[in-house]
Amino acid sequence: MTHPPVTFFYPYPDELARCHTWSLTDPEPWSVEGQERRRAWILQTYLHMQAHGYDVRIDADLPDTGIVVFIPEEESLQALNQQYDEVHRALTFVTVRADVIEFRSSWADAEIVQNGRFADGKRSFFVPHWPQPGIIPRDAARGTTIKHITFKGGFGSLDKRFRSDAWHAFLEDRGLTFEIASKHTQGAVPRWHDYAQADLMLAVRPLHGDGGQRCEKPASKLINAWHAGVPAIVGPEYAFQELYESPLDYIEVRTLSEAMEAVDALRADPERYRAMVEHGRRRAEAFTPARIAERWGDVLFTHVPKIAAARAWAHRLPLSLRRGLNVATSRPSLFELRKMGGHLVRSVFASS
Known part of the structure; x- marks a missing residue:
């Protein structure tokens, strides 16, 4: 034809x-x-x-x-x-x-x-x-260790609560590090592709001014995390929710305290962490x-x-x-x- x-x-x-x-x-x-x-x-x-x-x-x-x-x-x-x-x-x-x-x-x-x-x-x-081109997957030798959390995106695309003293105090208390991969922190070409040392991927954008759900974005942060073998903690966005099939897909949070609870829950449950990694790799096969x-x-x-x-x-x-x-x-x-x-x-x- x-x-x-x-x-x-x-x-x-x-x-x-x-x-x-x-x-x-x-x-x-x-x-x-x-x-x-x-x-x-x-x-x-x-x-x-x-x-x-x-x-x-x-x-x-x-x-x-x-x-x-x-x-x-x-x-x-x-x-x-x-x-x-x-x-x-x-x-x-x-x-x-x-x-x-x-x-x-x-x-x-x-x-x-x-x-x-x-x-x-x-x-x-x-x-x-x-x-994301050239994704470097998480180093498998890290096992189920949770030490480093990453956010991949523009600085303004991160909910400001994750730049607060409360968030940083939470991280310090548990010996965790947090990376914002954007041009403000890593220069003109941020390392959006590098998940080698990432243990969790955070994707919580600000809600719209009226508190409404974000519905204009793609699910790229989640899909990239699946490809990289990194469990995801995400905000309540339409693009993530329409891909939801299992509790192993991601953990959705709406508040800072919910995000903290999600981090602690995964730190305390290595089997769930491992299951999320394996499940994410299977989900990624639909997005090659x-x-x-x-x-x-x-x-x-x-x-x-x-x-x-x-x-x-x-x-x-x-x-x-x-x-x-x-x-x-x-x-x-x-x-x-x-x-x-x-x-x-x-x-x-x-x-x-």
Whole structure:
């Protein structure tokens, strides 16, 4: 079966010139805060898909035909708007919703979301984030010892209670150390991949201002911990909860005292600790690059072409008029067009 060509749109020519030399097992190119999001979702996806035999390309320029995948950050959107012309109207756009709750490109034909909260299987599709490149697993010689706890992420992504005097007093009293792996503590390229000396992985972000559940993030911290063989203590996030199958998956905490209790409980129960490590490795098998590439392939080569075929009517329109129209796969009715005041839209459809 012939599929429309797939292009990953990445308007950063300097990075494109170098990315073909970047290894997917070398953590350095993929651990630069401020660039990690676009590199992971676009560059890594292109390289992984290519490595697994999928016919995809990457370019800083829009192609004339096919499917275009991009992340709707300011620079990418600006470049897309500058390049887009009448010749590009037949393009099918797939955006990646990364770390935002609202859909930022209402004119896109489909989107990839990083957990299932916003997926509908019709226009929005959940594809897991890639595992952190170059993960160094926990040293098996450490056994069930719990001495070192790690947090992998931006400094502001850690709940401030884990920077408090109470937390540090708890750690000191038990002879534990705590690492915040971020650019604030480890420089421009933090060691997000290194779990060699980690005994527990902590992933507790601040709740939203109203105390609401975090639902915009992927489950990467948990999945990376599974790959690394490190038990996880996590906050009440949607992405973690939707993967929950067993008490051995992780320990969820909502308060500082609950986190302290979880640490003490695992210190007192080596068998549970060992079981969590073994169970996590089994869970990680569902989140290998090969399995995730299959998910991408299913979306890009099965679902999106069907959406494109059903939405051929929208591709007659200038990009500015596609905004607000792509909320459904069916062509808008005459009443809807009048409501939008779209005389140009009506003229585009006049010959059909």
